[in-house]
Amino acid sequence: xxxxxxxxxxxxxxxxxxxxxxxxxxxxxxxxxxxxxxxxxxxxxxxxxxxxxxxxxxxxxxxxxxxxxxxxxxxxxxxxxxxxxxxxxxxxxxxxxxxxxxxxxxxxxxxxxxxxxxxxxxxxxxxxxxxxxxxxxxxxxxxxxxx
Amino acid sequence: xxxxxxxxxxxxxxxxxxxxxxxxxxxxxxxxxxxxxxxxxxxxxxxxxxxxxxxxxxxxxxxxxxxxxxxxxxxxxxxxxxxxxxxxxxxxxxxxxxxxxxxxxxxxxxxxxxxxxxxxxxxxxxxxxxxxxxxxxxxxxxxxxxxxxxxxxxxxxxxxxxxxxxxxxxxxxxxxxxxxxxxxxxxxxxxxxxxxxxxxxxxxxxxxxxxxxxxxxxxxxxxxxxxxxxxxxxxxxxxxxxxxxxxxxxxxxxxxxxxxxxxxxxxxxxxxxxxxxxxxxxxxxxxxxxxxxxxxxxxxxxxxxxxxxxxxxxxxxxxxxxxxxxxxxxxxxxxxxxxxxxxxxxxxxxxxxxxxxxxxxxxxxxxxxxxxxxxxxxxxxxxxxxxxxxxxxxxxxxxxxxxxxxxxxxxxxxxxx
Numbered sequence: 001x002x003x004x005x006x007x008x009x010x011x012x013x014x015x016x017x018x019x020x021x022x023x024x025x026x027x028x029x030x031x032x033x034x035x036x037x038x039x040x041x042x043x044x045x046x047x048x049x050x051x052x053x054x055x056x057x058x059x060x061x062x063x064x065x066x067x068x069x070x071x072x073x074x075x076x077x078x079x080x081x082x083x084x085x086x087x088x089x090x091x092x093x094x095x096x097x098x099x100x101x102x103x104x105x106x107x108x109x110x111x112x113x114x115x116x117x118x119x120x121x122x123x124x125x126x127x128x129x130x131x132x133x134x135x136x137x138x139x140x141x142x143x144x145x146x147x
Numbered sequence: 148x149x150x151x152x153x154x155x156x157x158x159x160x161x162x163x164x165x166x167x168x169x170x171x172x173x174x175x176x177x178x179x180x181x182x183x184x185x186x187x188x189x190x191x192x193x194x195x196x197x198x199x200x201x202x203x204x205x206x207x208x209x210x211x212x213x214x215x216x217x218x219x220x221x222x223x224x225x226x227x228x229x230x231x232x233x234x235x236x237x238x239x240x241x242x243x244x245x246x247x248x249x250x251x252x253x254x255x256x257x258x259x260x261x262x263x264x265x266x267x268x269x270x271x272x273x274x275x276x277x278x279x280x281x282x283x284x285x286x287x288x289x290x291x292x293x294x295x296x297x298x299x300x301x302x303x304x305x306x307x308x309x310x311x312x313x314x315x316x317x318x319x320x321x322x323x324x325x326x327x328x329x330x331x332x333x334x335x336x337x338x339x340x341x342x343x344x345x346x347x348x349x350x351x352x353x354x355x356x357x358x359x360x361x362x363x364x365x366x367x368x369x370x371x372x373x374x375x376x377x378x379x380x381x382x383x384x385x386x387x388x389x390x391x392x393x394x395x396x397x398x399x400x401x402x403x404x405x406x407x408x409x410x411x412x413x414x415x416x417x418x419x420x421x422x423x424x425x426x427x428x429x430x431x432x433x434x435x436x437x438x439x440x441x442x443x444x445x446x447x448x449x450x451x452x453x454x455x456x457x458x459x460x461x462x463x464x465x466x467x468x469x470x471x472x473x474x475x476x477x478x479x480x481x482x483x484x485x486x487x488x489x490x491x492x493x494x495x496x497x498x499x500x501x502x503x504x505x506x507x508x509x510x511x512x513x514x515x516x517x518x519x520x521x522x523x524x525x526x527x528x529x530x531x532x533x534x535x536x537x538x539x540x541x542x543x544x545x546x547x548x549x550x551x552x553x554x555x556x557x558x559x560x561x562x563x564x
Contacts, residue, residue: 018158019471022168096252097370117503127503129464130468
């Protein structure tokens with residue numbers, strides 16, 4: 001297993017704050033059992049640090065969007081779950097990655113280790129344009145911080 | 148009165164730099180400000196840069212078809228944009244830049260679709276008076292129908308599904324084909340492609356009657372999941388376009404450059420290849436200049452700039468990614484300048500990304516290249532390594548050579564320890 005750098009929603013949004021207004025794509029790897037906590041963390045940090053509501057949808061939502069760039073550019077940050085790979089998702093992320101790029105926004109893709117590895121192998125154009133691949137863990141609770 | 152004190156905000160140190168590193172395709176303004184145009188052909192220092200060569204050919208030999216190949220992140224789109232800008236030096240030049248992925252799922256489209264995209268774009272560049280011409284208008288409407296499909300109400304013929312008796316007893320007839328002596332170089336145009344070709348003739352007629360110089364720059368086909376489909380597009384759509392004095396410059400998949408069939412070299416009038424750039428700053432300061440033009444000296448020293456250039460392996464997009472990740476690492480570290488350890492963090496991150504998907508055979512090929520400088524691009528796995536930029540192709544002093552991406556080489560060493 002490749003050991004990507006670890007982050008939390010707090011630290012990730014601190015970085016996103018610096019790069020606000022520029023295009024960025026992060027692939028976030030997380031075991032599926034932690035997804036709901038991490039998703040809540042991401043939404044909370046988007047609200048607190050950037051003052052925005054984070055839209056978080058399955059990646060398939062983009063397949064139904066005629067204006068892909070338009071969908072993403074309506075938001076400064078958008079997050080998508082990649083639960084499984086299909087030909088359509090690979091085509092969207094690889095062949096049409098420039099459409100995501102043109103959105104100019106910051107895009108977060110949440111995936112498991114296994115799916116992320118398969119995805120990166122099959123999407124060289126997407127891999128090349130990723131800002132970073134990170135392992136994301138739930139933010140420590142206040143109790144853990146003070147313990 | 149309340150005294151105002153300036154508060155130091157570290158974000159303002161890095162934000163302007165990150166904005167200039169924005170990796171999306173260069174805008175026309177970027178071409179004038181932050182892009183460093185290559186000074187010569189990357190494969191031959193004696194020759195003009197690719198964009199200058201393409202523009203000259205397009206201006207002097209209308210109807211020429213040219214292809215541009217290069218690995219992911221090698222700067223193909225930038226070269227196309229620079230060509231487009233150069234072509235604007237003549238007032239009568241009509242230049243159309245199309246990224247096909249913007250218009251359609253190029254993995255799903257059929258022959259003819261690219262001609263429709265070109266025809267539609269050229270129509271939008273016609274003068275208003277030409278657009279109202281009946282023939283042009285009808286051709287455009289038909290193209291739109293072909294592009295989007297249409298619903299027609301037709302009378303239902305209740306006998307439609309019944310087979311009519313043939314006039315001739317078909318059992319007595321069977322086709323006997325005698326193959327021709329001359330095998331055509333390319334397959335015949337499909338009927339729908341010929342139909343679109345006729346419509347194109349109407350749309351481009353006003354340009355041709357005013358003797359305009361028309362150049363179409365096509366981006367996106369290099370990202371086809373199955374590169375063989377590119378061949379199909381070229382043999383149908385681009386060949387149908389040869390009917391007109393319209394120059395075409397198209398970004399093609401890298402794998403076709405290494406194809407034994409030499410289709411690119413056979414089909415296109417001119418093919419240019421962008422290998423990875425020289426990454427050693429002592430041999431060429433091209434990569435350093437790219438970072439300096441984007442404001443690198445404001446946030447890091449010369450050593451860090453050179454370290455990023457070297458670790459990029461000459462892949463322009465990786466150069467940008469490394470600079471960006473280094474800046475983010477320095478910001479996280481509460482430092483006002485990027486230090487060498489931040490660069491190392493960025494290189495490590497990039498290297499790990501390249502490690503993904505390396506199976507045992509991949510590793511064996513990579514290790515052999517590292518140890519013995521031996522690499523053959525014949526096998527599918529070797530081709531995969533090239534496409535994924537884990538192995539980079541260089542061209543120096545008239546020789547093609549291969550090397551493992553420096554960030555991957557570092558990650559492999561780290562992995563072994």
